[in-house]
Amino acid sequence: MIIGSSHGVGGKVETEVLSVVCAQMEPIHADCMEEVNQNIDTVIQFMETGARGFPGYDLFVTPEFAVQGMHPTKRLNVVLTLDSPEVGRLKEACARLRVWGIFSVILKLDGHDSPGNCAIMINDQGEVVHRYVKMNPWIPTERHYPGWECPVTPGPKGSKIATIVCADGDYPEIWREAAYNGANIIVRPTHYMSPWENGWDITNKMGAYCNQCYVVAVNCVGVEAACSAFGKSMIVAPDGNVITQAPAGVPYLVKADLYPGLVDKLHESSVTNTFLYSFRHRGASCRDLGGKGEQRNQYNAYDFGGEGK
């Protein structure tokens, strides 16, 4: 199933099975609510296709900008709120199909003029249970307000889900933040563009391998005003190996069964490559350090040379 640890793992691995369906799609870059609703029509069609093709699936994931697109000049015309009718349609679809959904939406943020590029999770009762605001907007092009935290939310089947969005994944620290906060699955909706196909591949694998988490990375396709999103959505195992991947350039559904309890067991029982332990206990096998290792943060990069807070 996975490569695992160097040492034999004791005990049993107990886990539920989480069936994940990802929609690789080409959103309209909307300049009005009518076009937003056309995108939502497409999202719901994908959700229903998933239900026909993969009956009983648990979690549905869209790419970044799936609901509103990213119109180069009129994007502020289509900013939503969590109680808007458009988000209401997504809530209704989750409740009706009895699936959880992770959707990329541009939301009004209280106290800020600029909206946030958000990922929300709606449960199978139609309730918004998670909101993440993209911490690393793709500057200088993207002018959304940056987020300030990376929450982890219990999902279906023992999953503990963090979301990061697109360019976030180019920063190793956000993957680590998600895993450190307890995620066993990190979901990354993106509008990742050519010529960064290789960056897409290595960052998703790195995020999974370096943090022993599943990565569900869902990309757009299509050519629009300034770029070409290439697709290649992928689901990556906690050892960094790709479980499944969509082709480039076409709308697609990918599906995989994930085992959230396996990640929890890896974090408890792996001996080597246990980066969430070892990054806080550097050199823990050195006799000089009493079995605990060096626990101080001695990286300038992680506190900006002492000016991080």
Place this chain on the structure above:
Amino acid sequence: MSYMREIPYLLTGHYVAIAMRPITFPATKAEIIEKVGGEPIRTSPDGYTPFRELLAKVPLDEFSCAAEFYCAFNAS
């Protein structure tokens, strides 16, 4: 094979891992000793050491995960 006989202590980790099979984490040193301290661990081609003697030298008393245990074990 002669190579393996010349440095048999490298196999000790294998026998420790087998002895540790019933242990899940978090765990204390006392709990580990209680559960598996009586296991004989092969520490030379012809010699065995009770696991509790090896565990007694480990510098920590509590282990949050297997990595912490094995790091501390190797630091003993």
